[in-house]
Amino acid sequence: MAPMEKFTLIITEKPDAAQRIAAALDINGNLKKMEDGGVPYYVAHRDKPIVVVPALGHLYTVAEEKHGRSYYPVFSFKWAPRYVAEKGVKHIRSWLETISKLAKGADMYIDACDYDIEGSVIGYTILKYACGNKENVAKRMKYSTLTKEELKKAYDELLPTLDFGLIEAGKTRHEVDWLYGVNLSRALTIAAKDWSGRYATISTGRVQGPTLSFLVAREKAIRSFVPTPYWEVKAQIEIDGRVFEAKYEKEIIKTRREADGVVAACKGEYGIVEDVEVNEFKQMPPTPFDIGALQSEAYSLFGYTPRRTLDIAQRLYLDALISYPRTSSQKLPQSINYNEILEGLSGVSEYRALVRELLAKGELKPNEGKKEDPAHPAIYPTGKLPERPLNDSEMRIWDLIVRRFMAVFGEAAIRRSVKVKIKVNGHAFFLRGRQTLKEGWLRFYAPYMRSEEILLPQINMGQKVRVDRIILEDKFTKPPPRYNPGSLLKEMEKAGIGTKATRADIIQTLYDRKYLRGERMVVTDLGFKVFEILQKYCPTIISVDLTRNLEERMDRIQLHMESRESVILDAIEILKPVVEELKKRETIIGEQLSHAVKKSRLEERIVGSCPVCGKGSLMILYSKRTGKRFIGCTEFFKGSCKASFPLPQKGNVIPSEKACPECGWPMVQVKIKGKRPWTLCFNTDCPSKE
Amino acid sequence: MRCKLCSRDAVKNGFCDLHSMAYDNVVRGYEAWKKALEISWKDYLREIVKNPLTGMWAKEVAEHLMKNRGEA
Numbered sequence: 001m002a003p004m005e006k007f008t009l010i011i012t013e014k015p016d017a018a019q020r021i022a023a024a025l026d027i028n029g030n031l032k033k034m035e036d037g038g039v040p041y042y043v044a045h046r047d048k049p050i051v052v053v054p055a056l057g058h059l060y061t062v063a064e065e066k067h068g069r070s071y072y073p074v075f076s077f078k079w080a081p082r083y084v085a086e087k088g089v090k091h092i093r094s095w096l097e098t099i100s101k102l103a104k105g106a107d108m109y110i111d112a113c114d115y116d117i118e119g120s121v122i123g124y125t126i127l128k129y130a131c132g133n134k135e136n137v138a139k140r141m142k143y144s145t146l147t148k149e150e151l152k153k154a155y156d157e158l159l160p161t162l163d164f165g166l167i168e169a170g171k172t173r174h175e176v177d178w179l180y181g182v183n184l185s186r187a188l189t190i191a192a193k194d195w196s197g198r199y200a201t202i203s204t205g206r207v208q209g210p211t212l213s214f215l216v217a218r219e220k221a222i223r224s225f226v227p228t229p230y231w232e233v234k235a236q237i238e239i240d241g242r243v244f245e246a247k248y249e250k251e252i253i254k255t256r257r258e259a260d261g262v263v264a265a266c267k268g269e270y271g272i273v274e275d276v277e278v279n280e281f282k283q284m285p286p287t288p289f290d291i292g293a294l295q296s297e298a299y300s301l302f303g304y305t306p307r308r309t310l311d312i313a314q315r316l317y318l319d320a321l322i323s324y325p326r327t328s329s330q331k332l333p334q335s336i337n338y339n340e341i342l343e344g345l346s347g348v349s350e351y352r353a354l355v356r357e358l359l360a361k362g363e364l365k366p367n368e369g370k371k372e373d374p375a376h377p378a379i380y381p382t383g384k385l386p387e388r389p390l391n392d393s394e395m396r397i398w399d400l401i402v403r404r405f406m407a408v409f410g411e412a413a414i415r416r417s418v419k420v421k422i423k424v425n426g427h428a429f430f431l432r433g434r435q436t437l438k439e440g441w442l443r444f445y446a447p448y449m450r451s452e453e454i455l456l457p458q459i460n461m462g463q464k465v466r467v468d469r470i471i472l473e474d475k476f477t478k479p480p481p482r483y484n485p486g487s488l489l490k491e492m493e494k495a496g497i498g499t500k501a502t503r504a505d506i507i508q509t510l511y512d513r514k515y516l517r518g519e520r521m522v523v524t525d526l527g528f529k530v531f532e533i534l535q536k537y538c539p540t541i542i543s544v545d546l547t548r549n550l551e552e553r554m555d556r557i558q559l560h561m562e563s564r565e566s567v568i569l570d571a572i573e574i575l576k577p578v579v580e581e582l583k584k585r586e587t588i589i590g591e592q593l594s595h596a597v598k599k600s601r602l603e604e605r606i607v608g609s610c611p612v613c614g615k616g617s618l619m620i621l622y623s624k625r626t627g628k629r630f631i632g633c634t635e636f637f638k639g640s641c642k643a644s645f646p647l648p649q650k651g652n653v654i655p656s657e658k659a660c661p662e663c664g665w666p667m668v669q670v671k672i673k674g675k676r677p678w679t680l681c682f683n684t685d686c687p688s689k690e
Numbered sequence: 691m692r693c694k695l696c697s698r699d700a701v702k703n704g705f706c707d708l709h710s711m712a713y714d715n716v717v718r719g720y721e722a723w724k725k726a727l728e729i730s731w732k733d734y735l736r737e738i739v740k741n742p743l744t745g746m747w748a749k750e751v752a753e754h755l756m757k758n759r760g761e762a
Contacts, residue, residue: 223747228723
């Protein structure tokens, strides 16, 4: 690092943001990218030299005062560099060394990390620990997009201090979560290890436990569900040569006798139109996206998990294409300049006509929702166009955000519903029609709307209509649906547990710990066992109310209405008896968990039922003689099935939970480092092999 | 005592808490099926065993009841 005059040091959360900020602030056109120990930083010139150095997300974390992973309870902690507390992050050492070196040459410090809880903690810890207690003299850059204009404005209008309310709330969240996570997870992991002698990470946490409780409750309802029969009757009615389906007045008929009676009475009869009810109603535009709504919509439209959507949105944000995505706001303030954004978007031919239509309206007023976020507005496109080719998933999310943004300014759609009551031999049937009279906002959001149009011909009261057929359908009540990543995220949001930034990660952790499998979430035996143990020995830990209460108290810290110390002390008070109880029952808990882990490891290797014998299950096995991996039937050990199939020996092989489209056999997924995973049908006689 | 259907502790009727919950649903479900189809207990059990919407534990309970002539 060459010596230079005193400069302003700007700290950003990610390298991409550092590059964008430096480029936006440089006025000499002489932006320099430098590197020190593999750490990039940028030197720009404005009123004086500016050095912009990125973090890599969190560089510091909560860690125990004393080293070692094999004991609990642990109630004393400190903030430490991540390379000290975690494995596999050695590079963070050089990162911190570079920041410390740069800090020595600076005379002004600016925290330009994302303006939210996590960003504030990242900036604060770096300023305090790596820059030598500069947290009290540092200024704060607040922005919601990485566009040049906004970054310049944020630099010119620096906040005089860091947001200590946000920082205190963030620190408390990390500390409380660490206390919960480390104590409970260690109690479970150590119990299982001491009993079986084998290590397996068995974790739970403040939000993980209650989230697992939602899943277990649903799983129990599904597994113990008994369907009940019922019947639906429909009439095929012919009007003006076209056939329409009318539904019987009772949507559900509970006895076969009654259903048969309706069919017998209506068969071969004519119908008389007894009533025609026409209603027109307004369908208001959607509200702007907050992160939860974007994640739910992306899941339902494209099947993207909340984690994936967040990652894509983060990339679009770093490309300055959209505003900061981790927001819970449904508001779009005028200051973002609607017209300028729309004009920018008109550079895309698909949007041009839609933009023109909106701009022609004159005054633009978004249909805002109730939710607010003090730090950021709702998610919106910046109006900038991609500078690099976006991949399919990025393109989809960007288009969704753009169209949603346009739709919120649209007029209400006007739709008409028609309900025709037709009497057939004393039994009433209803024919329903739906028609869009004025598209309004639907035009802007067209690819993502599923509004059904059923156009009915002119029908008059007293009109006689022909009944072509009476249809009787046997039905059964259905179990409650399984959660999927989108619906679980919504449930967590509704219950007020976790934050917009952490919910997706918590869901992922449940998968990583093998408490869950499949996209339609199935709780594994291990998930059940962990939940049961928590429920039996420490029910407070899985209490949604307690978790929500802690969340609320942490929100109050942000508003300076509660102190960090009191929340932490209370969390310790809750944890102490829980951990003592777990310790007392260590042997029995260890035994139960060890059995569940063993079963789960076996379960993981089951590919599906054996199509050869129809009795056993096909499993990934290892030859004792050669150590090679293959597929074999569990009935082999009983001597009744010799089915076996070779498998690739390289990489990781897991059940794919999909059936081969050619032969219907279960398939496996092969993952080799550096290659795209692929599914493989191991049936040597599969037609796909020909 | 172990559950008749799994290795968990039995709590009621020889079933664990989970199979017991399923047992209650199976018994309760019969009322609706009897009314709907005028069906015998035995036929009801057969029907729910082959129904793909029946939950795994309820199916295990129904199969067990079929083997034991309808008795828990």
